[in-house]
Amino acid sequence: MKNNLRKYYQKSSRIILLLMLTLFTLSLSAQQQRFPKPEFETGYTQPSPSTPEPRATAWEYVDIAILLLVMSLAAWFILRKRSRKGILWLSIFSLVYFGFVREGCVCSVGSIQNMALTLFEPAYAISLPIILFFALPLLFSLFFGRVFCASACPLGVIQDLVIIKPITLPNWLNKTLGFIPYIYLGLAVLFAATGSDFIICRYDPFIGIFRMGAEFSMIILGIAFLLMSLFVARPYCRFLCPYGVLLGWTSKFSKHHLSITPNECISCKLCEHSCPFNVIDEPTEELKPEEKIQNKKRFTLYALLIPVWIFVGGYAMSLAHPFLSKAHPDVYLAELLIEHPELKNDTENLDIQTFLSSGKPMHQLVEEAKLIRSKYNTASWILGGFLGLVIGIMLMNQFVTRRRKDYTPNKIDCYSCGRCMNYCPVKATSKLSKEDKQSV
Amino acid sequence: MEKKKYTRRDFINSGARISAAVAIGGLAALTLRNFQTEEMVWQIDPFKCTQCGRCASNCVLPISAVKCVHAYDLCGYCDLCGGYFKPGVKDLHTGAENQLCPTAAIERKYIEEPYFEYIIKEDLCIGCGKCVAGCTSFGNGSLHLQIRHDECDNCNECAIARVCPSDAIKRVPASTPYIIKGDFIAEDKGKWENKA
Numbered sequence: 001m002k003n004n005l006r007k008y009y010q011k012s013s014r015i016i017l018l019l020m021l022t023l024f025t026l027s028l029s030a031q032q033q034r035f036p037k038p039e040f041e042t043g044y045t046q047p048s049p050s051t052p053e054p055r056a057t058a059w060e061y062v063d064i065a066i067l068l069l070v071m072s073l074a075a076w077f078i079l080r081k082r083s084r085k086g087i088l089w090l091s092i093f094s095l096v097y098f099g100f101v102r103e104g105c106v107c108s109v110g111s112i113q114n115m116a117l118t119l120f121e122p123a124y125a126i127s128l129p130i131i132l133f134f135a136l137p138l139l140f141s142l143f144f145g146r147v148f149c150a151s152a153c154p155l156g157v158i159q160d161l162v163i164i165k166p167i168t169l170p171n172w173l174n175k176t177l178g179f180i181p182y183i184y185l186g187l188a189v190l191f192a193a194t195g196s197d198f199i200i201c202r203y204d205p206f207i208g209i210f211r212m213g214a215e216f217s218m219i220i221l222g223i224a225f226l227l228m229s230l231f232v233a234r235p236y237c238r239f240l241c242p243y244g245v246l247l248g249w250t251s252k253f254s255k256h257h258l259s260i261t262p263n264e265c266i267s268c269k270l271c272e273h274s275c276p277f278n279v280i281d282e283p284t285e286e287l288k289p290e291e292k293i294q295n296k297k298r299f300t301l302y303a304l305l306i307p308v309w310i311f312v313g314g315y316a317m318s319l320a321h322p323f324l325s326k327a328h329p330d331v332y333l334a335e336l337l338i339e340h341p342e343l344k345n346d347t348e349n350l351d352i353q354t355f356l357s358s359g360k361p362m363h364q365l366v367e368e369a370k371l372i373r374s375k376y377n378t379a380s381w382i383l384g385g386f387l388g389l390v391i392g393i394m395l396m397n398q399f400v401t402r403r404r405k406d407y408t409p410n411k412i413d414c415y416s417c418g419r420c421m422n423y424c425p426v427k428a429t430s431k432l433s434k435e436d437k438q439s440v
Numbered sequence: 441m442e443k444k445k446y447t448r449r450d451f452i453n454s455g456a457r458i459s460a461a462v463a464i465g466g467l468a469a470l471t472l473r474n475f476q477t478e479e480m481v482w483q484i485d486p487f488k489c490t491q492c493g494r495c496a497s498n499c500v501l502p503i504s505a506v507k508c509v510h511a512y513d514l515c516g517y518c519d520l521c522g523g524y525f526k527p528g529v530k531d532l533h534t535g536a537e538n539q540l541c542p543t544a545a546i547e548r549k550y551i552e553e554p555y556f557e558y559i560i561k562e563d564l565c566i567g568c569g570k571c572v573a574g575c576t577s578f579g580n581g582s583l584h585l586q587i588r589h590d591e592c593d594n595c596n597e598c599a600i601a602r603v604c605p606s607d608a609i610k611r612v613p614a615s616t617p618y619i620i621k622g623d624f625i626a627e628d629k630g631k632w633e634n635k636a
Binding site for chain 1: 453454456457460461464465467468470471472473474475476477478479480481490492493494500501502509510511512513514515516517518551552555557559578579580588589590592593594595596597599602605606611614615617618620
C-alpha cells in the first residue's frame with residue numbers, strides 16, 4: 001500500500017516536472033524552494049558543501065616583509081657592497097618568488113589602479129597590503145633609487161635576466177618611446193578611476209608566463225617581449241611601465257643613488273657602453289657664452305609655452321572622450337542599443353539579452369551611461385592636460401644646461417642594476433687614501 | 441675628508457624629496473579612509489548570476505576556478521533533477537545522452553525511494569553553469585556557481601568579472617569567501633546565510 005502510494009507520488013511528480021520541462025521558460029528570477037526538503041527515513045545525513053579557504057591574508061604580509069627585505073638588501077648591495085652579483089641573485093630570487101610562486105597579483109605596478117579606484121570609488125575597499133605594495137617601492141626609490149626595478153619587480157627582472165646583446169637606440173627614438181609610459185599611466189588611472197577596466201593587469205605580458213597559462217595572444221605578446229629583451233634591454237620597463245614613471249619621479253630626488261665610481265671619476269670612458277639601457281649621462285662639454293644665452297632664452301620660451309601645451313592636450317583628449325568612455329561596459333551597452341536597436345532580437349548577444357531580462361529600463365541605462373560619459377569628459381581634460389604638461393616639460397628640458405664633469409647614471413631612468421660598477425677601475429676611498437699617503 | 445657644501449641644488453633636492461614623501465604619505469592616508477586589513481577575494485553572488493556560461497571560458501586558468509556548488513540545504517533530492525537531466529528525457533537513467541553536464545561531473549546517487557543525491561565532482565566541473573540554469577529554472581536552485589578559492593589565483597581584476605553581463609562577481613572579505621545559498625523556507629525568502 002505504502003509502496004503504491006509512493007509510486008503514485010513519484011509518477012505524479014514526474015508528470016508535473018515533465019510538463020514544466022516542456023514549458024521551457026527561462027524564469028531567471030526563480031528564487032523559491034519549489035520542492036520541500038525531504039524527510040529521510042533511512043538515516044541519511046546530508047553533506048555540507050565544502051568551502052576551501054583562500055590563501056591566508058597573513059601571506060600577503062609575508063609578501064610585504066619579503067619585498068621590504070629584498071629592497072633593503074638591494075639598496076645595501078648597490079650602495080655599500082657595490083655588488084652586481086648580489087643584485088643578480090636577488091633578482092633571480094624575486095623572479096622565482098614574486099613571479100612563479102606568488103604568480104603575480106597584487107603587484108606594485110598594478111596597484112596604481114587599485115589606488116585610483118579607491119580614491120574615486122568610495123565603495124571599493126582597498127586592503128592594506130595593496131597600499132603598501134604601492135607606497136613602499138616609491139619610498140625606497142626616494143631614498144635609494146629604483147632598487148625595486150633592479151631586484152624586486154618580477155616583470156623587470158624577467159627581462160633583465162635575458163639581456164644578451166643590447167643595442168643602443170638612437171636618442172630621438174628613446175625619447176619618443178619614453179613618452180608612452182605617461183600615456184599608459186594616464187589611461188590606466190582614467191580607466192581604473194571610472195571603474196571601467198584594469199588595463200595594466202589585462203595587458204600584462206608576463207603574467208601568463210608566471211602562471212604558465214593565459215590567453216594565446218597574451219602568451220605570444222609575452223614571448224615577443226622576452227625575445228625583444230635579448231636585444232632591446234627591458235623594453236616593457238623603458239617604453240611601457242606606468243609605475244616606472246612614478247619611480248622615475250621619486251628616484252630623481254633620491255637621497256642616495258648608485259654611483260658608477262666609488263671615488264672620483266677619472267673620465268676613463270670604460271663604463272661608457274656598460275649600460276644596456278643607455279642611461280649613463282656623459283660629461284658635458286663647456287658651452288660658449290652665446291649658446292648659453294640662447295639656451296636660456298629658449299628655455300624661457302618653452303617654459304612659457306607649457307600652459308599652451310596643457311590646454312591643447314586637454315582639448316585634444318576631451319575630443320576623444322566619447323571613444324574612451326566606451327571602455328565602460330554600461331556606456332558601451334547603451335551606445336550599442338541606441339545605434340543598433342535591432343540587436344535586441346539577437347539571442348546570441350549575451351550582454352543585451354541579460355540586460356533585457358534584468359528588467360532595468362532603457363532610460364535608466366542611458367542616464368547612467370550619460371553620467372559616466374560626463375565623468376570621462378572631465379577626466380579626459382585632466383589626462384590631456386597632464387600629457388600636455390609632460391610634453392611641455394620634455395621640450396623645455398632640452399635646453400637645461402647642467403654641467404657634468406663625470407659619468408653619472410641618469411637618476412630618473414637608472415634601474416640600479418649595478419652593471420656599470422664593475423667597469424670602473426677606480427678603487428674605493430680607504431684603499432686609495434692609503435696609497436695617496438704612501439705616494440706623498 | 442672635507443664636508444661637502446650644502447648647495448642650492450641639495451636644498452631643492454631635499455625639498456622635492458620631502459614633498460614627494462608627503463605626497464606618497466598623503467595618497468596612502470587618503471586611501472586609508474576606506475581600507476581594511478583583510479585581503480579581498482572574488483566571489484559570485486548566486487542571486488545575481490544568470491548562468492550565461494562565461495565563467496567557463498573567461499577565467500585565466502586553463503580550467504575555470506568557478507565550479508558548481510551544491511547547497512544541500514536547498515535541494516529537493518528530486519528523481520527528475522532539472523540540473524542533472526536534459527530537458528525532455530524519457531527514461532531517468534544515467535546514460536550520457538541524458539546528462540545535461542557536458543563533462544559528466546554530477547554523480548547521481550540513490551538514497552531512498554524516491555530521493556536521489558547529486559554530488560558535484562569538482563575535478564570534472566568546468567563551471568559552465570548548465571546544471572545551474574536547469575536547477576534554477578525547474579528546481580530549487582540548490583546548484584549554483586561559486587569561485588573555488590583553492591583554484592582561484594585571485595587576480596587583481598578578475599577576468600570573468602569584467603565580462604559578467606549581470607555584475608554578479610564582486611570582491612568579498614577573505615574571511616567570508618563564499619556566498620552559499622541557504623534554506624529559503626527556514627529563513628526569510630531572499631536572505632541567505634554565509635556558511636564560510
